[in-house]
Each structure stands twice: as C-alpha cells, then as structure tokens.
Amino acid sequence: MPAHPLKLMIVDDHPVVRDGLRGMFDHVTDIEVVAEASDGFEALAMARRARPDVVLMDLRMPGLDGVGAIERLHADHPEIKVIVLTTYDTDADVMRAMAAGVAGYLLKDAPREELHRAVRTAAAGGAVLAPSIASAIIGRPPTQEPSPREVEVLRLVARGAANKEIARTLLISETTVKTHLKHVFAKLGVDSRAAAVVVAMERGLL
Template structure:
C-alpha cells in the first residue's frame, strides 16, 4: 500500500452515478475520493484545488464534454491520469479518447474490483482498457503488419506504456527527443495507429510488450 492514499476524482453529470462510484471506493485504505464534478468545466476547477492522482471521467456531459475536459486537464496537469468510464463504446468515442491521452477506457458495467484495479494501475503509470474496447480496436486495425517494430522501438513503447513522456523516454534511453518521436512515428505506422495510447493497446494485445 502506498504511503499516502491515491487521490481520486469522479466526473459524471448524474448525481446517482457519482454517489454509486463513491460508494464503490468507500473504505479502501489506499484510495480516497477527494472531489466530484458534474461537467468538464467543474472538473477543471476541482482538479486545481483537489489535486487528484486519477480521474474517472464520463464522456457525454453538458457544456464541456469528457474529451474536451481530458485535453485541457492533460495540458494543465500532465501528471494526472484519466480513465474514461462511460456507456459508449463506439469507434468515434474510443478514438477521440485515445487521442486525448487517456490511461484507460472502461464501461460502466465494470465490476467494483476492476475499477479498483484500474485506478491503482493508472496511478502506477499503466493503462487498462475494457476487453470489448481492445477487441474492437484490434479488429478494426486488421491483421498484424508484416513489418514488426524493432527492439529499440519496443523499448520506447514499453516506457510509453508506463506513462513516460518523450523527455523521460529520451533520458532513460540516452537518446534525443527527436529520435523518440521518430521511433514512435515508425511504431504508429507499423501498428496501423495514430496515437500513443492506441499503440500501447495494440502492442499489448499482440503480446509485443
């Protein structure tokens, strides 16, 4: 158990959902709900004062929606890990969330234990996606390409999967940020994706990392 409990914020426009999610985390020694928000704008305000480690974020909300909130939250607080928790699993929703840099994408029928594990994994730098989402993404991308990522490209991707930024990857591998970006560009092309989170999902599904 960490020295200090993980700080969790819940963002959903339905009070009953927020109450239900809070109840799922009540009593855990290592996770504490520090804030709730009913829309994206409120989430940004609460994040500044509550300083959460992880955010459970709904997608469809009035005003500023989930993806918009994620983009602004990541820009202002890149250390915060965001997990989408929604009833929507369409390609457009998933693609927008992945492009925004989420640490996970779960559906609202996820059991309590899966939510607990997802928050802990996200806080530790990992990523977690509902099996249905992963299957859809891999199916949409089609069969594995003939050109596989090189060992160096996989080293970069493993660090990205742990939540490292380009600068941190460059420092760890003793290469430049430009080289990191080049490796990622090649990985995206080989895996048939267009963003970091999708690359991690596909690489994990294909047991590359």
C-alpha cells in the same frame, strides 16, 4: 498498500452516477475520492485544487465535454492519469478519447473490482481497456513489427514515462521520441499510447 491512498476524482454530469461511483470506493483503503465535478470546466478547476492521481471521466457532458477536458488536463497536468468511464463504445468515441491521451477506457457496467484495479493500474502508468474495446483494437491487422528502438520507447511508455523522460533516458530528442511513437502507432494500427501498450503486450513485444 501505499503510504498515502491514491487520490481519485470523479467527473460525471449525473449526481446519481457520481454518488454510485463514490460508494464503490468507500471501503477501499488505498484509494480516496478527493473531488467530484459535473462537467469539464469544473473538472479542470477541481484538478488544480485537489491534484488527483487518477480521474474517472465521463465523455458526454454539457459545456466542456470529456474529450475537451482530457486534452486540457493532459496539457496542464500531464502527471494526472485519466480513465474514460462511459456508456459509449463506438469507434469514433473510443478513438477521440484515445487520441486525447487517456490511460484507459471502461464502460459504466464495469464491476467494482475492475474499477479498483483500473485506478491502481492507471496510477502505476499502465493501460486499461474494457475487453470489448481491447478486442476491437487488437483485432486490427498490423502493418509491420516495430523496430528494436521503437520497442525501447514503447517499453518506457508502458512504465508511464512522458516524452521528456523517454528522451532523457534514451539520449535522444523529444522530437525523435514523437517520431518513434508515430511509427509505432502506424505499425500497430492504433491511435494512442494506451492502445499501443495493450496491443504490444498482446503480441508479446513487451
């Protein structure tokens, strides 16, 4: 157990859903719900104050929706990991969320233990995808295998490293890191860092 519990924020426009999710973490000693928000704008304000490690984010909300909030959070607080938690698993919803830079995508019927595990995994820099979504992504045919250098970049992504840290570790520019990631996404047939890590692990690249 870590010295300090992981700080979790719940974002959903339905109070009953927020209460239910909070209850799922009531007796978990290593995760503490530190904030709740009912829309994207409130989520941004609460994130500034509460500084959560992980956010469980609904997609469809009034005002600023989940994807808009994720994009803003990613820009302002890149250290905060976001897991989408929604009832929607269409390709368009998944790809919009993945492109916004989420650490994972789960459906609201996920069991309590899966939610706990997802929060811990995301906080550690890992990727989390609902089985149905992972199957759809992994089922896409690859074009070609990533180069050894691209795999090095991907391995650091899997550890939760940001582009700046990857550039410093590999002694390359951030622009080169972005180029490598663009090539990796194309070769693996994915649209995000989280999906790239999942697919790479499934194919034994990491």
